[in-house]
Amino acid sequence: MSSYLQRSDILPWGRTPQSQMQVAHPSFLDELAVLAPQGWQSPGRLLAGGLRRSYGDSCINDGGALIEMTGVDRFISFDHSTGIIEAEAGVRLADILKLAIPAGYFLPVTPGTKFVTLGGAVANDVHGKNHHRAGTIGRRIRGFTLLRSDGSEHVINREDTTGLFAATIGGLGLTGIITRVTLELMRVESSNMTVQTVPFDNLPEFFSLAAESDATHDYTVAWIDCLAKGDRLGRGIFTRANHSTDGERLVSSGGGPTVPVDAPGFLLNRFSISAFNQLYFSLAGRPRQATSSYDPFFYPLDSIANWNRLYGSRGFYQYQSVVPPNSAADATREMLQTIAAAGQGSFLAVLKTFGETASPGMLSFPMAGTTLALDFANRGSSTLSLLDKLDAIVGEAGGRLYPAKDGRLPATMFRAGYPRLDQFRTHIDPGMSSTFWRRMTR
Amino acid sequence: MTTQKPLRVLILGAGSGIAQATARLYAAEGARLGLAGRQPERLAVIASDLRVRGAVEVETFEIDFMTADAATMLSEMAAKLGGVDHIILAYGVLGDQGGAERSIAEAQTILDVNFRSAAAWALAAANLLELQGHGSLVVLGSVAGDRGRRSNYIYGAAKAGLAVLVEGISHRFRDSGPRAVIVKPGPTDTAMTAGMTKGGPLWATPEAVAAIVRRAADQGGPVVYAPARWRLIMTIIRAIPSRIFNKMNF
Numbered sequence: 298m299s300s301y302l303q304r305s306d307i308l309p310w311g312r313t314p315q316s317q318m319q320v321a322h323p324s325f326l327d328e329l330a331v332l333a334p335q336g337w338q339s340p341g342r343l344l345a346g347g348l349r350r351s352y353g354d355s356c357i358n359d360g361g362a363l364i365e366m367t368g369v370d371r372f373i374s375f376d377h378s379t380g381i382i383e384a385e386a387g388v389r390l391a392d393i394l395k396l397a398i399p400a401g402y403f404l405p406v407t408p409g410t411k412f413v414t415l416g417g418a419v420a421n422d423v424h425g426k427n428h429h430r431a432g433t434i435g436r437r438i439r440g441f442t443l444l445r446s447d448g449s450e451h452v453i454n455r456e457d458t459t460g461l462f463a464a465t466i467g468g469l470g471l472t473g474i475i476t477r478v479t480l481e482l483m484r485v486e487s488s489n490m491t492v493q494t495v496p497f498d499n500l501p502e503f504f505s506l507a508a509e510s511d512a513t514h515d516y517t518v519a520w521i522d523c524l525a526k527g528d529r530l531g532r533g534i535f536t537r538a539n540h541s542t543d544g545e546r547l548v549s550s551g552g553g554p555t556v557p558v559d560a561p562g563f564l565l566n567r568f569s570i571s572a573f574n575q576l577y578f579s580l581a582g583r584p585r586q587a588t589s590s591y592d593p594f595f596y597p598l599d600s601i602a603n604w605n606r607l608y609g610s611r612g613f614y615q616y617q618s619v620v621p622p623n624s625a626a627d628a629t630r631e632m633l634q635t636i637a638a639a640g641q642g643s644f645l646a647v648l649k650t651f652g653e654t655a656s657p658g659m660l661s662f663p664m665a666g667t668t669l670a671l672d673f674a675n676r677g678s679s680t681l682s683l684l685d686k687l688d689a690i691v692g693e694a695g696g697r698l699y700p701a702k703d704g705r706l707p708a709t710m711f712r713a714g715y716p717r718l719d720q721f722r723t724h725i726d727p728g729m730s731s732t733f734w735r736r737m738t739r
Numbered sequence: 740m741t742t743q744k745p746l747r748v749l750i751l752g753a754g755s756g757i758a759q760a761t762a763r764l765y766a767a768e769g770a771r772l773g774l775a776g777r778q779p780e781r782l783a784v785i786a787s788d789l790r791v792r793g794a795v796e797v798e799t800f801e802i803d804f805m806t807a808d809a810a811t812m813l814s815e816m817a818a819k820l821g822g823v824d825h826i827i828l829a830y831g832v833l834g835d836q837g838g839a840e841r842s843i844a845e846a847q848t849i850l851d852v853n854f855r856s857a858a859a860w861a862l863a864a865a866n867l868l869e870l871q872g873h874g875s876l877v878v879l880g881s882v883a884g885d886r887g888r889r890s891n892y893i894y895g896a897a898k899a900g901l902a903v904l905v906e907g908i909s910h911r912f913r914d915s916g917p918r919a920v921i922v923k924p925g926p927t928d929t930a931m932t933a934g935m936t937k938g939g940p941l942w943a944t945p946e947a948v949a950a951i952v953r954r955a956a957d958q959g960g961p962v963v964y965a966p967a968r969w970r971l972i973m974t975i976i977r978a979i980p981s982r983i984f985n986k987m988n989f
Binding site for chain 1: 756780781784785787788791792929930933934
């Protein structure tokens with residue numbers, strides 16, 4: 298295949314599994330006219346890729362073709378009066394911020410890293426700390442262009458009634474190649490955030506803090522100490538924030554250390570637990586208020602390039618679940634107890650309440666309830682059996698897992714968690730596939 | 740405080756990876772840009788991007804650098820922009836060394852595009868800037884021009900000739916306003932090097948090279964390496980006796 302190179306070094310963010318793929322890296326959309334048909338005809342079919350921040354196999358296509366869209370990264374238009382921005386799918390959220398902030402806008406929804414492509418953000422229907430207010434990014438997508446193996450380029454907007462819009466939002470790239478996206482930005486008065494940090498002693502306190510904070514703050518999230526047991530189970534630090542009104546509009550310059558090589562596995566836990574403890578004990582039971590620039594608030598890990606290398610060469614699994622409100626307290630407690638008992642996993646987990654705002658995506662992950670996210674260093678079968686136990690708790694509570702984070706979700710759990718899966722299947726492009734999808738449909 | 744007039748910048752070969760990255764830097768400064776290249780649809784797409792990124796004006800010019808009359812076209816483009824402050828010559832073709840050894844005609848194409856044509860445009864640019872009495876010419880060369888080696892000596896020869904030409908233009912400008920600089924990048928991760936195994940400390944991003952090109956348009960030269968460490972590397976490479984160099988395989 299011309300312009301495709303055989304690559305075996307491409308890894309998802311969790312640095313496992315490995316794959317063999319034919320990979321192309323176009324610089325212009327017009328190159329897809331030649332590249333895409335070759336990919337669709339590959340035995341493993343084709344997947345379009347972005348910055349590979351997905352932790353598991355949803356962003357690779359072992360045995361098939363991959364078109365990396367990161368070179369197709371041009372803006373098409375930006376209307377400063379409406380905040381509507383159109384760009385090629387390889388544009389990064391980081392690039393959008395550089396333009397949006399000086400113009401008085403911000404991303405309406407952002408995940409925990411700004412280094413994702415627009416296409417990837419749509420394909421995973423990303424959510425952020427403001428889900429209880431804004432829902433997922435899918436709600437702010439006005440439309441996109443999709444290249445499908447029937448040879449045509451479809452311009453699809455949110456008024457679409459065929460189902461293709463809803464299938465593509467959160468559709469993991471399986472409905473076709475997203476080539477351009479139109480997004481509605483959100484007006485802000487400042488690039489700063491007013492942030493309150495509140496320590497709490499246990500899980501019931503988290504839930505009452507969350508209920509109270511969701512009403513007063515646009516952004517809420519908690520860090521939980523997974524080692525805490527007994528009546529301190531679920532102790533943590535709650536962060537709640539709003540955009541400041543101080544009128545400052547500064548783009549953060551970025552830059553920071555990088556982890557150049559795979560580190561020995563124990564390092565990350567040492568850093569994170571000591572950082573958490575330092576902060577927790579320095580708060581001494583009292584909330585603290587501060588103003589912070591947007592970058593360290595939204596993207597604390599982005600300043601450490603390749604932080605995933607701190608997990609070493611075996612990599613890690615990231616696990617993110619959501620459980621509905623009526624079972625959330627019990628299920629979360631049981632999950633934390635199971636994790637603490639196994640002695641595995643990162644010492645820090647993220648806990649957040651999702652709001653009622655529904656997403657347009659058929660395979661969208663967030664639903665009303667409580668979401669827990671954490672990393673597990675890959676220690677082989679002991680890790681996998683722990684995750685199976687967590688699956689059981691989540692499944693029984695009526696919850697589901699997030700494919701963007703997943704590396705080992707069982708197909709039965711996926712089917713049970715996503716009731717619109719059959720409807721989604723009718724929109725899959727036969728020329729597209731991924732390792733994740735083959736695993737789900739084996 | 741007087742308002743700075745926007746910089747007027749002509750980019751010859753605006754479709755290349757380094758050229759696009761350089762153009763983005765100028766766009767962020769609110770420059771007026773003229774993009775010249777062979778594929779108008781691509782130039783249009785690049786132009787939209789640059790306007791969103793802050794360029795106050797972007798004109799595109801469909802030009803075949805091999806056949807067009809450099810002096811005439813340059814005057815036209817400069818007139819469209821209302822004058823020109825920086826001219827960036829960024830087009831080139833890597834070609835296939837093996838194919839060029841088998842086919843002299845293919846070798847001549849590499850030499851024609853990268854030297855004969857580029858030299859004509861560089862000289863025409865020099866004349867225009869000299870007439871204006873001000874401005875900078877920045878030409879993209881390559882470390883490949885610093886020593887002939889078996890894997891790319893035809894491309895290297897063209898770039899070597901271009902480097903001497905630009906050094907000469909810089910010398911010509913010693914008593915007058917304009918400046919000329921040749922920027923020599925090492926291996927850079929762009930479409931030109933598609934198909935090569937990339938990665939590792941010797942590879943640069945087009946953004947890193949673009950920052951150096953941008954700076955060269957303001958100061959320094961006449962010879963600038965991108966990144967700077969290549970100056971030392973090539974000094975060493977040039978110093979290796981051929982007895983030893985000939986045994987090396989790159």
